[in-house]
Amino acid sequence: MNLPNTITLCRLGLTAIFVGGTAMESVLGHWIALVAFVIAAISDWFDGHFARKYGMVTPLGKLLDPLADKVLVCSAFVYLSAMGFCPVWVTVLILAREFLITGLRQIAVEAGQVLAADRLGKWKTGLQLTYCITCLVWFATDALGTSNPVIWLLHYLSNPASWLTPVSMWLALALTLISGWNYMWTSRGLLKSR
Numbered sequence: 001m002n003l004p005n006t007i008t009l010c011r012l013g014l015t016a017i018f019v020g021g022t023a024m025e026s027v028l029g030h031w032i033a034l035v036a037f038v039i040a041a042i043s044d045w046f047d048g049h050f051a052r053k054y055g056m057v058t059p060l061g062k063l064l065d066p067l068a069d070k071v072l073v074c075s076a077f078v079y080l081s082a083m084g085f086c087p088v089w090v091t092v093l094i095l096a097r098e099f100l101i102t103g104l105r106q107i108a109v110e111a112g113q114v115l116a117a118d119r120l121g122k123w124k125t126g127l128q129l130t131y132c133i134t135c136l137v138w139f140a141t142d143a144l145g146t147s148n149p150v151i152w153l154l155h156y157l158s159n160p161a162s163w164l165t166p167v168s169m170w171l172a173l174a175l176t177l178i179s180g181w182n183y184m185w186t187s188r189g190l191l192k193s194r
Contacts, residue, residue, distance in 0.1 A: 003054075
């Protein structure tokens, strides 16, 4: 198990901590969830960076990395829908796309190919993470006083009535659908019966 794959597995562990924090339903829980989610999101960059820079790209990593991203993002979207922050239909579309791509990856593996994440998929993931983080920042800072200028700024930027949260959600949804279609189109040969 090389370093990038270890970081990816740690991201799955951080996702479990994120879910545990959300289950606490307290200010402390919101902060635990936020910190775990942010560290997990940052780790996504590090595992890819180390894998490419030091030539540690493996078929296992190509499968594990997108899977860990999906588990993290899908957990957050389910939570945000349960909290009334994300429309359920948006979460359903995002989850459906992620399951579809996971299925395509399985078909590719059985055909002796690896369906790695493309650039559009990476932008999609970045926007999804941005949306989730802004919502989690709102939860974490909502119960705190706004006398601290840093907390006030974070609370202001993450306000669902402001521009950042809804814009990042709609852009994330658009890229989710576009990148899903792109994967389907480029993998259409895998879906044809032989």
